[in-house]
Amino acid sequence: MQGSRLFTLLKRFAGRFALTLCLVLLEAAGWTLFPLVIGRAIDSVLADSARGLYEFAALGIGTMGIGIARRFVDSRAYARVFRRLGEELVTQDTASGTSTKTARLRMLQECVEFFEHQVPGLITGVIGLGGTLLILSALNRPVFVGCLGVTAVSLVLYALTGKLTTRYNAGLNDEQELQVDAVESGDRGRVAAHLRALMRWNIKLSDLEAVNFGVVWLFLMGLLVFSIGSAAEQTLEYGTVFAVVMYVFQFTESVIVLPLYYQQWLRLREISGRLDVSGEPA
Numbered sequence: 094m095q096g097s098r099l100f101t102l103l104k105r106f107a108g109r110f111a112l113t114l115c116l117v118l119l120e121a122a123g124w125t126l127f128p129l130v131i132g133r134a135i136d137s138v139l140a141d142s143a144r145g146l147y148e149f150a151a152l153g154i155g156t157m158g159i160g161i162a163r164r165f166v167d168s169r170a171y172a173r174v175f176r177r178l179g180e181e182l183v184t185q186d187t188a189s190g191t192s193t194k195t196a197r198l199r200m201l202q203e204c205v206e207f208f209e210h211q212v213p214g215l216i217t218g219v220i221g222l223g224g225t226l227l228i229l230s231a232l233n234r235p236v237f238v239g240c241l242g243v244t245a246v247s248l249v250l251y252a253l254t255g256k257l258t259t260r261y262n263a264g265l266n267d268e269q270e271l272q273v274d275a276v277e278s279g280d281r282g283r284v285a286a287h288l289r290a291l292m293r294w295n296i297k298l299s300d301l302e303a304v305n306f307g308v309v310w311l312f313l314m315g316l317l318v319f320s321i322g323s324a325a326e327q328t329l330e331y332g333t334v335f336a337v338v339m340y341v342f343q344f345t346e347s348v349i350v351l352p353l354y355y356q357q358w359l360r361l362r363e364i365s366g367r368l369d370v371s372g373e374p375a
Contacts, residue, residue, distance in 0.1 A: 116166065120163060183198065200266065218354065236319070242312075251356075306349070309348060313345050321338055
């Protein structure tokens, strides 16, 4: 499986991706600042000042405006990308049958939708994780060290199970390429066998995800309990305590979500080996 084809896709449509990428980065930075600004607003109100509230309102309105603009841009840009690549896939692949072409067109749509819907979340998660660690290193060093430890555990766990995830996705995609032929055969036994095989691969992927999630969640719960106690011990400023706890929650969300993007990336790497998305733009 060759992941380079996905990078070729990025290069080919770089102009269309550039604007949406800039908007994603700005939106992600805004979301990362929310706990800090909310904490400042709390301390500001307790000090009889409205300045923190104005800062919070400005951040909220600005971030939402950027998010809305990005979604308008995304839907149009990625629709054009899928249409162009879909036309090339169907017309240039003369060796494959209808069943394989239909399955690969769905896989192509999955790839494009990953860039449209998942990549913004991935970038937001990475920036949120990095920003959270940076801010926590200034607000509470023990909690920061705890976050680094949980991050290391998560990285090792998903790295160890990466090959297994790829193997399960390969089996699932092999079966999907047989779907149209199985349906057209009208043979009840063949259709039943095909559906059982599909569900068997789905169950394997789901079970692996559940085990990984459970292990990481145990470490995250320990971190959450520790962070509340540590934040309360180190400062009496309510806004700072709130910000530390909220950043740990934000960190928790990133650690839970980012591996899901990694698993999806592994699936798309497997899919890209079946697709020719490296043609020249028309």
